[in-house]
Amino acid sequence: MIFISILILIVAKALISSNNLSPVLxxxxxxIIFIYAGVLTFNTLYIQSIGSGIGIYSGLFHITSxxxxxxxxIYxxxxxILIAWPILVLQPKTIDSLRTSTLFVGSEDQSKKNKNNIPVSLLAFYKSNYFAEYSLVIIFSSLGxxxxxxxxxxxxxxxxIELQSFGVYILATLFRDSESATSAGLxxxxxxxxxxxxxxLGAGLIYSFTGLTNFESIYSLISVSEFNxxxxGLSLGLTLIFVGFLFKIAAAPLHNWSPDVYDDSPTIVTTWLTIMPKISILILLLELYTQIGSGLYTTIENLNTINSVSNLITSIIPFFNELNTTVIIKNLLLISSLLSLLIGTIVGLAQTRIKRLLAYSTISHIGFILLALSINTEQSIDSLLFYIIQYTIxxxxxxxxxxxxxxxxxxxxINYNNSLSPLALSLISDKGREMSQQLKDIKYISEFKGQFFSNPxxxxxxxxxxxxxxxxxxxxxxFSKQFVLYxxxxxGYYxxxxxxxxxxxxxxxYYLKIIKVLHTDPLGSDNINEKENVIKTSFQELKSSAYLPNQKGDVNTNNLSTISASFPYPLQAKETNKEQNSFSVKNxxxxxxxxxxxxxxLTLSILLFILKPSIILNITQVLSLSLFNF
Incomplete structure (x- = not known):
């Protein structure tokens, strides 16, 4: 279903001109594709044999409940997440004002208008070119x-994992006109x-020591193997695989990349990065740890003697001879869980940027999830699945x-009422998309100041x-933390x-710090006249520095993104001097x-969960029991 949808969208994008097809579609x-695919997926749960698992594509994939x-x-x-993308619809009055705008100067510029006779470069503030790319990349990543x-x-x-990863790499660099997004994606x-x-490397080591790639075959070989x-070698390969996946979910101490990437990426992309890739990786780690890992540990515990290891492994990792290999992966998960809890909490206290703080918050939550995974009991797996669901919501x-x-x-x-110089116009045209994106993102926690009074x-x-x-x-x-801790x-992990x-x-x-900022008066004063004076003064200063052309006719557009960010309340102001370039700023x-x-x-589900908890709890309990009983 998903693969066919990808092909259809690619063909549709190639055959239909983007000017004739609304990007909102x-x-x-x-x-709609995701919802339909999700319904089809849930419908397969009615198959009776799904509990024990069904192998497809010659054993490459194993379908379980x-x-x-x-x-x-995931679907x-x-x-x-897709509905969070802003949908801009031009109102008739806006179209009329844009059509009659004298923004373009000269016959060449006047010809650059679309079918509604609207200047093309002005549409940079209204129309994004990333709808189709964003949707296609999301489908690719979801398929992986x-x-x-x-x-x-x-x-x-x-x-x-590569199909999923390439999708999120492209998502991070989707706004290619933004320098920060490009840096984050790279x-x-x-x-x-x-x-x-x-x-x-871990997969190669497992294949070199066993000659197998199928998980079930490797599990069967381990259960009867007498060669230490x-x-x-399988322990080393499995450890490397777990380290690689812990790197991808930003578990400490392999977390340093995530705050930078999440902070520099657009918020709509960060929403996807913090949720979707982690779900599938955690479920795969759960399958590996409960199936291959358990069989591996049982076999090693039954060995009465420890034979000598090959010279290759001894030279690469000598402590394999000293440590008990039954607890290598368990200790790896426990250490990563402990470090994630500590780093995600302590470092998060010093953050002033909202997305960096949420990144460290995610690292802390990963610590709870890895703790539940490392325990590896029916109760802990139940709490693991429940924690993933509540964390996602x-x-x-x-x-x-x-x-x-x-x-x-x-x-x-920004609506311009008089003409600008051609050079200033070209600057707006080139940087339109980047400035539009800057206007949409909240970077700092302080920008939430006083929002309770305007958006309660x-x-x-x-x-x-x-x-x-x-x-x-x-x-x-x-309740999710309570289940994990219980x-x-x-x-015995006291x-x-x-x-x-x-x-x-x-x-x-640091959660209370955000709440405090939300409920703080933005100007620290109840005097309405004083607030209005501050707004008018700030507006005049920003406008003069951002839009008045210099002697060469250039316009400084660097301060464009700071205009609306500086005002805690809806602002509408207009230049009264007809000799200057007049404009109005409207929210x-x-x-x-x-x-x-x-x-x-979602807020009501979080708030009223205690009134009807059986819906999620019954699902997680059935899934955890099916994992251990089959």
Whole structure:
């Protein structure tokens, strides 16, 4: 279904001119494709033999109830993320004002108009060229994620993770006119390529020692093998694969790339990067750890003597002879979990940029997930699946609210009433898309200041989500952490459970910092006249520095993105001097009705989870039981 949809969209984009097809259709069509594919995926759960698993494509993929549920969940979340893209529709009055605009000077510039007789370069503020690319790349990445959760072979595993990774690399650089987005995508590509090399090295070691690539065949070989060097080589290869995947999900100490990439990428792209790639990788690690890992550990524990290892492994990793290989991967997960909890909390306290703070928050949540994974019991796997679901819902809602506030606070349309110089016009045309994107993104936590007074419902929704992420009862985030900590205490992991409790308390401080900024008066004064004077003064200063041409006729466009960001309230001002280039700044509401409905629905699910918890809990319990019983 997804593959056929990719082919259809590519052909449609090639045959139909982008000027004749509204770019709004691409995310809507993609969302419908995801919903339909998700329904088909959930429909396969009615197959009776799905519990024990069904092998397809000569054993390259293994369909189970967990893989199908997660695949449908990925499609559902993907369709919800697509609705966050701003949809700009020109109103008739706006079209008339643009059609009669004297922005272009000269016959050559006057000819550069579209079918509505609107200057082409002015549409840079209204129309984005990234709808089709964004939708296609998202479908490619989702296809790789759905294949990864069902992978049952080293070959299919590597191809699936690369298909997913290439998609997110392109997403990070999607806004190619933005220098920060290009830098983020390049950094993501280089470090992601390094992690892929580690995964490929681990897969090569496993194949060199066993001659097999299928997971089930490797598991069967381990269970009957009497040669210790085979098991040791397999342990090394499996460890490298886990390290590569921990790198991709930004688990500490392999996390340094994620705050930079998330902060430099556009917020709409960061929403995808923080959620979708992690779900499929965590489910694959769950399958590997519970199936291959468990069989490997049992076999090693039954060995009465430890034979000598091959000289190759001894020279590369000498501590394999000293440590008990039964706990190598478990210790790897526990150490990564502990470091993720500590680094994600402590370093997050010093952040002033919202997306960097949310990146460290994600690292802290990864610590809880890896703790549940390392315990490897029915109860811990149940808590792991529940934590993934609640983390996805809460994190998605946080980014949807951040995007919504960005659309409300920082988006403005600049309408010019008199002509500009040709050179100034060319500058606006070249940088239109970049400036439009800068206007949409919220970078700093301080930009939320006073939003409770102008946007109370969105501020309350964000407050509820942040309290849930901090683990405040009776929100859904509290129960997810409670289940993980309870399973850790039941299995005897007292130290790391205590550390997790402490970091949860500490991490609440930087969530409360955002809440405090939201509910702080933006100007620290209740005098309305004083606020209006400050706004008018700031507007005149910014306008004079940003738009008045110099002696050469150039216009400084560097301060364009700061105009609407500097005003906490909707602003409309107009130049009265007819001799100068006059313009007006008007806020444009890019927040759609369905975007608002989705925020309210997710917020209510987080807030009212305690009233009907059985829906999610029953699903996770059935999935965890099916993993251990089949």
């Amino acid at each position: 691409y995310p809507r069509i993609t969302a 967990i893989s199908q549920f997660i695949e449908g969940f 559902l979340i993907g369709s919800l 994620a759905s294949l990864l959760v069902s992978s049952s072979d080293l070959v299919s595993m590597y191809l699936s 950094k993501y590509f280089l470090l992601g390529g390094l992690s892929s090399c580690i995964i490929l 060097y085979v098991i040791q 809460t994190n998605l809602n946080v980014f949807l609210i951040v995007l919504a506030l960005g659309y409300i606070i920082k988006n403005s349309i 419902l969105l501020s309350l929704s964000l407050t509820i989500c942040l309290f849930s992420m901090a683990g405040m009862p009776p929100l859904i985030g509290f 399973s850790a205490m039941q299995s 130290f790391i459970a205590i550390v997790a409790i402490l970091v949860s308390v500490v991490s609440a401080s 444009v509401n890019l927040l759609t009705n369905f975007h608002s409905f989705l925020i309210s629905s």
